[in-house]
Amino acid sequence: MATLESPVAVALMEAPAAAGHRPAVEVAHLRKTYGTLVAVDDVSFTVAEGEIFGILGPNGAGKTTAIECAIGLRRPDAGTIRLLGLDPHADPHQVHEIVGVQLQSGALPAKLRVGEILEEYRSFYRDPADVDELLDVLGLAAKRGDYYRSLSGGQRQRLSIALALIGRPRIAVLDEMTTGLDPQARRDTWELIEQIRDRGVTIVLVTHFMEEAERLCDRVALIDHGRVVALDTPARLATQARGGKSVRFLPSAPFEDRLLTGLPEVSRVEREGQHVLVTGTGELVNAVILALHTAGVTARDVQLDSSNLEDAFVKLTGKNLHTEGVLA
């Protein structure tokens, strides 16, 4: 995607002027049941304008139902939803004009050409993007005259994203947007999403790719059993998962655990053969190195905490995202 940096791409994604401090998305106490099945129990979150907000959770957690309620596709049993102040169930037309949606597993007619599909959807909006520019940005320019059925999975996915962006939305909701993409296409898509955000578009991503959430999202809501079990930045969620940070090192000389356990930052000291693993909070690494230095010990082979969002996920939901979130 060599064209990503082009001024054309920049102009395309120019969003209308920001509208004050109003949040882009407000969801409060959302609830949706199907008979006795509680799909969404109680979900609340707020997304600021210009934010990339991630919704993570295993299959059946209620992510997609929550999103479908939020964009007005389903009527929730309870709760309030505002998109830039608009109620999607009271003002569906206005909401559809400013919210671009890419739903999971939506196909298109096999025998329509890429350009024809985009021209059709373009005509639905008052102030749409230019088809050629959008195709350029998404790396589909060469495919403009091709039938939908001849596109690869990744190209179909990008066309689907293009359709979500053709109306130049203020909010883009993307459900599993990089599923089925190869790693390069996925990274290209991430870059594209960041560019769109840089133009002031608020982005809500439903994803099960940890790497995607860590790389892209300003904040992440972990949803399980229809409830938000955690909501924070990816880094802070990861830190919480370990019950803090940790540092592992090889001491230059023996020392007593007491030297470190006495520090306010340290919660636990473990020996792993020659190595020492210290868990704690705050300025843990500084405190440990300083205490060792005072005792005349040097820390070698220092390794910092490697816990990530995935650990947070496993800890909070008791599930592994890659086995239960992707498959089934």
Next chain:
Amino acid sequence: MSAFGQVVRNEARLVRRQPTNMIGSIGLPVVLMIIFGELPSFRQHISVLGGVPLFDTYVPIIMVLGLTMLTLLGLPSPLVSYRELGILRRLSTTPVPPSWLLAAQVVVQLCIALAGLAIVNIASVAAFGAPVPKSPGGLALSCLLAIGGLFALGLLIAALAPTANSVNAIGRLTLIPLLFFAGLWLPRPLMPAVLLDISNYTPLGAAVEAIQGSVQTGFPPATPLLVLAGYTLVFAYLARRFFRWE
């Protein structure tokens, strides 16, 4: 071009690029007309048919045959596959409602229906010596009411069929009794009284009666027209009642 114009344009492209149903609804009637028109036995005036050649008896049947193929298969298939593929759902997230796609399909299929009826009608007169319709207005009204009833039935099938494959099964199963009472295998004048009574109150029986009457005698009687209007209303109501957008 307006948004609706764009939707219609793409639906027309799809019909052109997947012409199976169009061939069935225009090609098949034309081929039948040519075959029947070339058979000497179809040209003889037959007393049991009221002195009308068998060919002339078959022209209205061929007309409704094409119309029925179109509306029972060609109209519902794309709509059901759009629901299956999530296209109607995708449209629900845009400023344009999914009902526009349905309306666009109706517009495109209506053009095909009118073209098919006109081709068979004109060619049968011009090339095969069928009589010029006594009541062109009656013929037009009969055709429109037949289109109404059958399009509404097609939309009802689109409402009820769960998958694109089931449209074919449902369409074909519905097609056979409807065409039987239209007189495809046994023209109406040859039907026993019981069958004829039933035929009079089926959509295609009424359509053939109204078209035949407009061609042979003049403005058609009220009964077949009212039967067709009644089917249009009932099927349209049921289609609306049961249509699912996802």
